[in-house]
Amino acid sequence: MSIENFNIKGLTSEQVRQSRAKYGENKLKSKKKSYFIEAIISLAKEPMILLLLVASVIYFSTGNIGDGLFLMSATVLVATISLYQDSKSRNALEKLKSYTQPKCKVIRNGALVEIRSEEIVVGDSLMIEEGNTISADGIIIHSNDFSVNESILTGESFSVFKDETKKDTLIYKGTLVSSGLAIATVTAIGNETQLGKIGKSLEDIQKEKTPLEIQINNFVKKMVVAGAVIFLIVWAINYFNSYDILDSLLKALTLAMSILPEEIPVAFTTFMALGTWRLMKMGIIVKQLKTVETLGSATIICTDKTGTITENRMSLARLYTLASNTICKADDVLGNAEKELIRTAMWASEPIPFDAMEIALHDSYKAFSEKDERPDYKMIHEYPLEGKPPMMTHLFENKQGHRIIAAKGAPEALMTISNLSTIEKQQIIDAIQTITAQGYRVLGVAEAYFEGSDYPKKQQEFQFNFKGIVAFYDPPKKNITSVLKAFYSAGINVKIITGDNALTTLAIAKEIGFKDAEKSISGEDLLHLEGTELQQKVAEATIFTRMFPEAKLKVINALKATNEIVAMTGDGVNDAPALKAAHIGIAMGKKGTEIAKQAASLILLDDDLSKMVDAIAMGRRIYTNLKKAIQYIISIHIPIILTVFIPLALGWVYPNIFSPVHIILLELIMGPTCSIIYENEPMEKNTMLQKPRPVTLDFFNWKELTTSIIQGILITLGTLTIYQFAIHQEFNEAITRTMVFTTLISANIILTLVNRSFYYSIFTTLRYKNKLVPLIIGITITLMALLLFVKPLSLFFKFESLSITQIGISISIGFLSVIWYEFVKWFKRKKETNTY
Template sequence: MPSNNYDIKGLTNEQVLLSREKFGENTLKYKQKNTVLDAIKNLVKEPMIILLLVAALIYFVSGKIGDGIFLSSAIIIVSVIALFQDSRSRNALQKLKNLTQPHCKVIRDGETLDLKSEEIVVGDNLIVEEGTSIPADGKIILSNDFSVNESILTGESLSVFKDKDKDEPYVFKGTTVVSGSAIISITQIGNETKLGKIGKSLESINEEKTPLEIQINNFVKKLVITGAIVFLIVWAINYFNSHNVLDSLLKALTLAMSILPEEIPMAFTTFMAIGAWRLMKMGIIVKQMKTVETLGSATIICTDKTGTITENKMSLAKVFSLSSQKIVNTLDANEDEKEVIKTAMWASEPIPFDPMEEALHNAYSQLHSIDERPNFKLVHEYLLGGKPPMMTHVFENNSGKKIIAAKGAPEALIGISNLSTEEKKQIVEAIQTITQEGYRVLAVAESNFVGSDYPEIQQEFQFKFKGVVAFYDPPKKNIKKVLEDFYQAGIAVKIITGDNAATTIAIAKQIAFQGHEHSLTGDELMKLSDTELQEKVMHTNVFTRMFPEAKLRIITALKEQNQIVAMTGDGVNDGPALKAAHIGIAMGKKGTEIAKQAASLILLEDDLSKMVDAVAMGRKIYTNLKKAIQYIISIHIPIILTVFIPLALGWVYPNIFSPVHIIFLELIMGPTCSIIFENEPMEKNTMQQQPRPLTKTFFNWKEITTSIIQGLIITIGTLFTYQYSIYQGLDETHTRTMVFTVLIAANIFLTLINRSFYYSIFTTLRYKNNMVTLIIAITVSITGLLLFIPPLTNFFEFETLTIKQLSTCIGIGFVSVIWYEIVKLRTRMISKNK
């Protein structure tokens, strides 16, 4: 925005520094949450940490100092891993918070700057306009038909008109601009603002848990309860056999450790937070983690036309003058057409920020040698309103001459102008001719009025219809490909626009938009009953002449049809619909602060193709999280049963594993599920599948059954190894080593097999994920040290295996897992035959 439209210079850089030094930054100081200290406190409450502490204490009391030191070291390692994952999550979320901070326009040194709201200082001159959130308290020094919603402070939803000459020429932080524009001199910032003093910080609002998070927490709670019951049973059995309280307690703790799936909540938090961070790097700001979870389920994208499907680069292309009855290109305009353009310019804001109004001001400058704008002052304004909408401006010069100009939807101005039937027919025909080529049209009218007692509503003026101005806003170059990607992913697209049907359908045809043949206007939609609308909305893809209530009804009707709805929006009036949609999408560049606040996701580049990327990322995160949790369930089952069955059935070596073995397995499994699976690339068929129903439970019976069967077959492998070792006459340490080695081998092969439940291992081995090689190499190396370095072998009560024994263990681990490749082959064959 050019700064020379204001006679305001603003603060100098030196004055800004002095003000900041004296009054501080424009931030609300609140009690810091999710700090490292909070993370440590939460960690101490973790059941696994408590079990490790108890087990370490028992070892120390029993005189097994080495085991006690190992478990103490394990506590440190587990804590470091947990804190590292928590730190990654917190850092990712903090960066997201910084990026979603509101921006504002400030005049400094005679220039208009775009700054983060925290950078403004007392004394700054702030420009606020329709749709922005006011970032600090201040006094109005210049305003134009300016009204503010102060409900955050007063609870009153009606907007309040403000002016520098009124009794209360002040605005306050957290309130929003409903109409007009103003320049504010900042008087209070941060905690000194009215909002800061009453402590209504948005940071204090707790985010609700998502359905997936609730499911996972309930699943973990059930396992914890199961673990506690089994723990008591095993403690009782061991005590009955040995009458040694500490020894039986230690053996029961071993089983309890094997049951606790503490990796699951950590995996969920990590996947969601890092997923949000990955989206941010792609130019997609996710304001809430729950949005990441919902993205992969989107079934319908509702998009506006201007700036989303089209470039939002308005050029004044054609003009129709009623007096000349001609449609001409702008550059070929004669006096009649020039008058239409001139009237349309006067009907615009004196300082335009809307692309169409900027185009009108530019055309006026080019076509009129004498610029009358400096001689006239805006004395009265009627806001854009009505159905269809229109707006009117009243200008006056020093000699009292008035210019009353209106522009808006042709239907609105035709309805209030004094026109003959023939003239109406000529206008309608001209509009049809223009709109069928994809042009966006505005009608223009003027009025004469004496005095200053203006009508209450603009429609009461006696208007003379002047003509129509037509703008061309070309479709974005990539929009066809974007639509193809949505359709391929099973996602329907609907256009919801304030523009007329002819223009919208013409653009829709150009971009091969499905369902452009049928459209519905806002007025038609509002006449339908809820039942009729729910049916109609599923088969209609083009909605025109929309207004806030109509948009909200569309979103509500789609949700009633169990659709997962994403909606794009940028204006103040889009707020209710953005909030109502499952995924509200605001535009980062042209979006108002109101739209950004109401939305759950912001596209920094106003590029709808990013939504394809976002949906793909949502599906990938969900799929990879499911793989990680299925892996955790599968590998926990053999650990639990290998500990429990020999004890319950009274086998020769009833306590094959101790806490040191279990915690070692846990240390391997944690990084495997969180690091390997989080880094997995998206499978190539992900965006060809239908969206996942949000009602579908995360732990559905088919997938749980798959994991249980995988775990049981690995258990058969470990118990077979156990019995085979005894059959070979091997002692307890040899048996333990072989069973442990089978578990490690099965863990490695399960990781490779479960990278896809559809494609073969030969396909997934070609996936680019460097973490697979790294984590498996570390696992193999450490296992090798335990088996072949005598001090470690002795500490873990292992024996060094022969090549034949080692090969046998690896072979059993391989066979215990590789069978699932046959299941995947069958799945692919069935899929191809459909």
């Protein structure tokens, strides 16, 4: 039975155009936000921007117009860079919205077509299925076992059954289909829907800060507080030395600027937004930023079988009829018993099939039947898929009053309620074992006879005759073996959670090289376990069969209780609770229901599990590169802070070696390095051979933080050594400042190169493909050359041209203050080689 059997043609293309012209698009329109104004207001609250503005005002008030103009220009430049980064991040997230736009099915020009939900028009014939979010208001004209959850409008969480014969035939935008299928004529779209009228927007998602974002913000706040305290101390010291309020305030602001690590939140936002954009280009939609953080920590992937491990390309492969007690191939010449089995299985399916097995049954029926009986029969009653294990029953009747009552489902479910002898039960069990051992998926088929309209409350109350078994073959995906190997190499365990039986799943698992396939447990057995025993069994088992929603959820929670980071794939309504509970819920873009997509935090557009390997690799890359960027920021900020503070605190000859213009110049050099170079770094070759990183409360462990602090202190020793060398040589303040600045810039360049990897040598990382490295470093060297040798710039920044010897000494000290870490990396590699 197909759409044409219902005589629904839908709108023509011209009618669609006219309806759209009259009623508009199916969008919930709300007051538009001005992101630019929001970004400007956010910038005005930034401590660095405020410090720059204060410093520039002081320069102007003391008559230093040039310095004031430079800082004002720098303020504009910093603000422009921030706005650009914010725009880039927002654009990446806006593109994600278009990819996650829900789709729906409508009948137009007599054919079923899939469109974006915003393209629906009033008058469309909308087809909605289990797991869909309803895209418009409408009136039901046909339904099968159709129920809908309207809690978004009513607040009631239970499902309401509706059909064209009941008083309530209305469906509403934003509500969720709990079961069955319906066709409805669209009566309202956009703001004219019930959802639109009460002003609820499905797009209004409250943005929550991620754990890592909270950690980074807390770190920056601590640095701001520290900066404020030290600012007051330095202001007091300068004031008591000079009794000049403005001059001492300016010098204190210099140190405050050096302390603020404003690049860190910018780097975080940039990395996460561009990371989600890169994932989107790979066909992976990340709905929540915290998912990007968690990807690199995933320790277990729980995957369903059908459509994820297999193709979800069901073909009828084997038939077993109880009457003859024989198994035959579906493409053999079929006898009457086999044809009758297929016919009964087809009637037990939905009239408009959307499940792959039901489509295969309808196709097989159509292929062998001389006369298509489907238009002659009308469904008069139905029982939805339910029970443990599940089954479903449909009742049809033609105009002559001839009735068909057909059921299909798990063979065990039908065997329990059919009139079978002990011998017949054993014959069926033997047939199931023979068929499932070859990797086929089986359904039992039964029929019943019932007169009258006082139908039993439960389908299990019918007196069924067991007809036989239909078996389907769903081949494994071609790349699934290599995908499993990639997961195992990355230290990630894989578990299969399926509604199928154990023998079928075991056969497929062995075919694809699945580890420990013999360790399996059923959903029913799992429900009897609790506490430590449950956790132990879930940890040991790799295959979970005959699973239902409660059992799936129990597995996920048990794994989480043992501190595993769990990723879970799913596509149906029944998967939604487990997807929501998992650390990383993964929905399928093609066959996934809207409910599954809403519950998930990540969507694979092509339903390809290999993309999950790419996603985990990208998650690890983003996290590692963000760490490199922030370690670089910490390492380079320490020498800036100490080079400003120590000469002043110790009363050295030139106590205020740097002014705000020098600090902001360093900030402008460092910003692109951390946000642009490190974000663009490729994944290191050993990234997917490492175990998942543990999820801890702290972004850095003490070892990593100590590395950055030591790097910063040794760079400080380098700059202060140059400082003392210049004084010992009786150089003037301008030459001393220039040599210290040159040393710091040299150390900055070498640090950028050395910290591209905390394991591999600089000679290895120089071969990494990152075009931005030579570009940014080239710009930095060019800028330094201009500052040294272009007289107006030298005078403005109070620099002085250096001799070749002075430049060579400064660069050498900067080089040595960083390059020592290459020896640490060499010892790491040597130690690891000796271990193996």
